[in-house]
Amino acid sequence: MMLWQCAKPATKRFFPLPNEIFSLGLSSGALAVYSCLLFCEDCKTYQCWPSYRSIGEAVRMSVNTVRKYVTELENQELIVTIRRLSLTRDGRKRNGTLRYTILPIQNAVDLHNQHQIRRLEETVERMRVREKLEVIEEYPS
Structure with a gap:
């Protein structure tokens, strides 16, 4: 079973x-940045390499705003980025665009569900502590 398949119809x-x-x-x-990355994605490698500027122009955002949302997508495990280096004509290395790899959506869903379960467990624990404190206040020793 394939977990992720490029959904772009060829025609x-x-x-x-x-x-x-x-x-x-x-x-x-x-969501807008993710959509842009999916639009640019190579269906065979699940990768693309648009610049922050190109993404920003496509979704009407500044470079810094695009950077913020790329970080959000990385934190949600929807994408992985790798910094590419480029050489100038005089042989110096410079930072190039990022290479984005689109991860299977199930990774992000699983991570999101784990966070939801952890929050629920924390809420239940707070409720238990609150109930114990109410009992102690009601019946002091």
Whole structure:
């Protein structure tokens, strides 16, 4: 069973977003950047390398705002980025664009569910402590 498959039809001028993306609580900016990355993605390698500027122009955001949302997508384990280096004509190394790898959506769903379970467990524990404190206050020794 393949966990991730490029969904771009070869003959159509559109691409779908995975339904699960809307259950992850992403900001609208992160959704826009993710959509742009999926649009640029090579279906064989699941990678793309647009610059922050190119993404920003596509989704009408500043470079710094794009950077913020790329970090959000990395934290949600939707993408992995690798910094590429380029050589100038005089042989100096410079930072190039990032290489983005789009990860299987199931990774992000699993991570999101783990966070939700952890929050629920913390809430239950706080409720237990609160109940114990109420009993102690009601029946002091």
